[in-house]
Amino acid sequence: MARALQDGPPTEPAPEGKEWKKTSKDVDGHPVDHWILVDKDDGGPTWPARERLSLLNKDIERVDGAEKVTGAAVYSHDVRLEGMLYAVVLPAAIPQGTYSLDLDAARAVDGVVVAQDVAGGEVRYLGQAVAAVAGITPDHARDGLRALGVEFEAGEWALTREQAMAEGAPAIGRRGNRRSGRARGDSDATRAALESAAAAVEAEYTLPVQHHVCLETHGVVVDYRGGGEATVYASTQGTFTIGSEAAGTLGLRDSDVTAVVEHMGGGFGSKFGLDIPGDIACRLALEAERPVHLLLDRKGESSFVGNRSGGWQRVKAGCDETGKLVALDAEIETYGGLGRGSNPGLPYIYDAQEYSRVQASVMTNTDSSRAMRAPGHPQASFAMESILDELAYEAGLDPLELRKTNLSDPVYHRQLDRVAAEIGWSEHPNRTAPGTGDGWTATGIGFGVATWGGGGRPVCEVDVKISSDGSVTVEVGTQDLGTGVRTYVAAIVAEELGLQVEQVTPRIGSSRYGAANASGGSVTTACLAPSVKAAAWAVRRSFLEKVAGARGVDSGQLKCADGAVHDLSSAAGKLSWSAACALLPSEGVAERGKWNHKLAGNGVHGAQGAKVEVDLKTGQVQVLEMVAVQDCGLPLNHLALRSQLNGGMIQALGYALLEERVLDPELGLNLNPNMEDYKIPGSMQMPLMKAIVDEEDDRQVVIGMSEAAVIPGASAIANAVHNACGARVRELPLTPDKVLAALGRV
């Protein structure tokens, strides 16, 4: 079985009282299996059996939902401060070369306060931030940008693989434009197995560069007015990734910078650290000694804050008569601009008796790729799920069955069977050969599977306090990317104390609260929820001890449930919550919780299916239905989980049918740095979506799942298009031009 990436398991035995626990960590956006030493069972908290939960493992409405939909929620973009300047950034209009500018001319513009050169006259990639201006309004700042009179002098560039690999291409990387990774597997054995395979196929698959398209663009508002302190309101995936970097730029001590992330509008892997916009904002603020608002426009967003790398994969695969994959050979190239791009490698999740692969990245003068929701995985999935489909039809086998034949983990079997049942595979006519439709339209079904780590580690420090007036607060510095963190932070505490969710006030998104992980690799739930649980568990025990002391009973006789404290020792013994809290000392009772390994797990699966209708006359594809079945250990909030699954399916639908950065390699231009020509799906493109939490997963631990949700959808859609009408499109997005070409109509 080909694992995505992993550290080796530890070889030394665990010390006395400790044991090794496998979890996962995020390395450049990749989930890497990771072993840590944990205490053996310490009698601490455990998640209650599912039937005993009254809030968790059910649908919980977002605690900040009303605030968000009414616009009351304050995102970094919405922060307005006294004396604040607005900053704008100019992206380079050339892929490589030099530029000159006149900062004084910008400074002379009415309403402009600061103008700075950002890149020192050198352009290394198309769209690189080269200059920034801050003014009293965004319009004044833009007047300043124009006044800079930036003149670009283009050098030689490479924007495509072909340009980068051409004779005499400009050197982009220090070690050449193409960097090879380690070869894996046994190529001789694979070649031999391919030759003797009952059926074999070979194909090339190409992936576009996808943007993150965060609803809230990248940036910060930095509140610095000279002096020794600063506050950074950051649109970030890591509250605690801001402070030291901002302090460095502002010349302050780490402890004098507060990061605030009250709400943030999506990151998908692209928002860690102060980042380019944050650094520019701090430099402008340092010079102006005034607060600076710098949230990018869409052109900036499409230019220098990352993307999902493009790629190319040539795959040869062979199977025996039963569909068992006997050999797979892959050549993989990733296109990450100045970065390396990512691909976890083939045969990805599937078993192959023999496999071999070589992998390389080709650099171009474009923005470096970044982590994007399951980095590399949708790319690998597209090639792997497509080649498996091609092999199934070549061999005359059912592609669903062929998948199961090559997946050893039974969880995938049950999930695929569930998807197939929901989407109507057994009643579908084209199960071993593609259909042809009625001359006008054709309907098809396709499948794909996912994998992810989603494990936790000890980072979070959560404080829960019960006050004598009955109010309950839970504080931790974590950020809510829109996934519902704030809601489960409150709900876990409420569950523990027998309260309703709204009786607990969650306070998150500030570096003044307890430590929290950065949200990458879907690790937040498994990092944070156990710490919240531990804090809630500890505070309940302390609370009951205090109440028991005041009542002169044994705390073992007291129980929190149904918004009251029950005294099991006496028939009439029930104290209302406020009456019980009134027995507390004036400072209330507070406890800090840390991560507890017994509460977190690692490793999720996931299967998805798509049903599409292809317009045979125009090549348009409409996704009729998508089904996702996803495990995640103990589900904290079904509503939020389904929301993540829906979001994953929608993002995959965009990747499948619409999204693609388009460059003109000859002119050196980005042709769609906007949301008109860079198309994402809208409400009218939504299929019927069935988001199903796999309740047969009975692991009593929490695991992150969000990245798994985005992996198989595009593959399933592409396979469904082929299943409908025989059009095998091997390059995303599946736009009408490509579908018509695959139908042999162009």
Add this chain to the structure above:
Amino acid sequence: MERFELEIPTTVTEAVDLLPASWDEDGGREAMPIAGGQDLLTVLKEELYAPERLVHLKGISDFGGIRESGKGLVLGALLKVASVAADPRIRLHWRALAEAAESVASPQIRNQATLGGNLCQRPRCWYFRSSDAPCLKKGGYECYAYGGKNKYNAIFGGGPSYIVHPSDIAPALQLFRASVKTQSGGGSRELAISELYTLPADSDVTRETVLGPDELIESVSLPAPEPGFKTTYVKAQERGSFDFALSAVALGVRAQGGKITECRMVLGSVAPVPWQPERAEQEAIGMKDEPESWAKIAAVAMEGAEPLSENGYKVPLTKGLIEKAFKRLREEDV
């Protein structure tokens, strides 16, 4: 967007006086008219033009509303696209026009955009829309689409510019042989839709219409409905909504006894102007109203197409769209 002065005249005469009498060096942009602003504001934000003055037409009462004229309709240029789509008379008698208007952009844009603005909108070509590409349309020397990324560009009527006209409404109006009434310093004139637009080879390549710098569309006249002439507007998009057309077809058919007795067809987003394949219209007459004929007619409509490097797919796509339009007219009650 650069600073500009905003003038809000209340009469046509005032408005015309505020606009330049002749095109200046860079295409006559010292003052520009604005109505719904749905296109113009995007043009200004991308800084394709930086007019010193915008002349808002919203105060000109003569330019609004719908009135009946004989059996036809006169639509004010300031009518919202959403109102064109919703008018029950248009929906009943000029169906393709209602469908075309309904297919424009999104509800928010349809509620703001005007009929006149839709007809006068600038091309969507991404080279034209990029301030970093000094293309032919903006007074430069080259149409970058010709040898560049041209999947959305023209397959008919191209050269030296290869833009397509993006309006959905114009092909539908041309189908109904509608005309526009204009006002300028030189007086008033009436132009058929087919005369309003010009091919890049036939006139100043920086413009899409024959309108002068101070010439405003006052209204659109729809001739009397033609009983038995059934019409529809069919549009292919990459994204099924809120997307400009890859190709579009306004089709009108009269059939008797299973045979086509009259056919009119205007294609959108395939040429720099609404494109009327007249030979196909003529060949259709006398053919049976059935799939084999539709395919033949569509093939004739595509004769003479000259695709660029990346838009060859538009030929089968448009052909397929024409067939779909015929099918729709025969099978659905439109």
